[in-house]
Ligand SMILES: *[C@@H]1O[C@H](CO)[C@@H](O)[C@H](O)[C@H]1NC(C)=O
Ligand SMILES: *[C@@H]1O[C@H](CO)[C@@H](O)[C@H](O)[C@H]1NC(C)=O
């Protein structure tokens with residue numbers, strides 16, 4: 001008869017088991033997540049995923065291919081169909097940048113959001129006109145760049161020229177990694193198409209993430225400054241889904257929301273507005289009502305303003321407006337993965 005201690009596997013088998021476990025933890029994102037490690041998607045990783053070394057260099061010194069980002073974009077042939085990297089070296093590029101529909105497959109790569117910035121300061125009554133950066137092309141990638149509209153609007157309510165957009169994203173399949181968006185008002189016009197924002201920083205006051213895109217904001221940091229000039233305090237999102245057939249909607253997964261003053265998570269815009277905050281840290285800057293229908297005169301029956309498993313002092317559901325929703329696990333499921341934007345089909349990394 002063997003004693004129990006003799007039944008333990010030989011040392012070699014233990015070794016192999018540990019090794020297999022270690023490899024599993026390393027490979028499997030959900031297991032990796034459970035151990036507290038989040039995969040960081042850096043610039044070499046993205047570059048290897050798109051599989052090209054074709055690079056146009058932009059540098060303020062004038063020693064590289066171009067001194068301006070727009071000139072570099074202009075040099076990409078119309079109808080481009082292979083990924084091309086436009087590497088923008090550290091510096092503040094004071095210019096408006098436009099990527100037209102005819103130039104897809106551009107990877108705009110900076111040296112980090114604290115180091116490479118594209119800055120302009122237009123105000124207009126038209127969102128798109130005011131934008132510092134605008135992309136209409138499909139298949140666009142950005143890494144490590146700040147997009148900023150630095151116009152100072154003195155009194156938004158007195159002037160119709162009060163739009164100061166940092167970026168308009170109007171192409172399909174656009175992804176931003178480790179980027180930042182700054183403006184005093186209406187920062188990010190997520191106009192249309194499927195988009196992914198990973199580890200981005202977005203700052204603004206009123207309705208500053210808006211549009212009809214079908215977008216996921218993963219592990220993003222939202223910094224909000226309440227605006228005392230307007231009747232409502234300020235709100236983060238104004239999503240404009242117009243009908244039940246539309247795929248659009250904004251999902252904020254993980255990440256955190258904080259800021260100065262009291263603000264709403266969102267404001268009803270379209271009859272079928274769809275916004276979900278899931279597993280997100282909400283600081284006390286979020287007012288207890290959570291959401292507002294200010295200046296919206298339609299029905300709220302078809303809007304989805306949902307929250308799921310959020311944490312922090314701004315997440316308490318007790319005083320939330322009756323027409324917002326605390327989602328069940330089952331209701332939240334469609335919004336908890338990149339399948340919401342069919343990401344597995346087009347994202348180079350997630
Ligand atoms: C890019 O350049 C690196 C270093 O020269 C090389 O190892 C790699 O194979 C190149 N990749 C492609 C897709 O050409
Ligand atoms: C901006 O201008 C529009 C048009 O004049 C006006 O309706 C709106 O109240 C103004 N203020 C803000 C904060 O949007």
Ligand SMILES: *[C@@H]1O[C@H](CO)[C@@H](O)[C@H](O)[C@H]1NC(C)=O
Pocket residue numbers: 292293297298299300301321322323
């Ligand atoms: C708008 O919000 C207020 C406050 O929650 C609520 O009383 C009102 O019923 C809402 N309007 C609609 C149409 O849901």
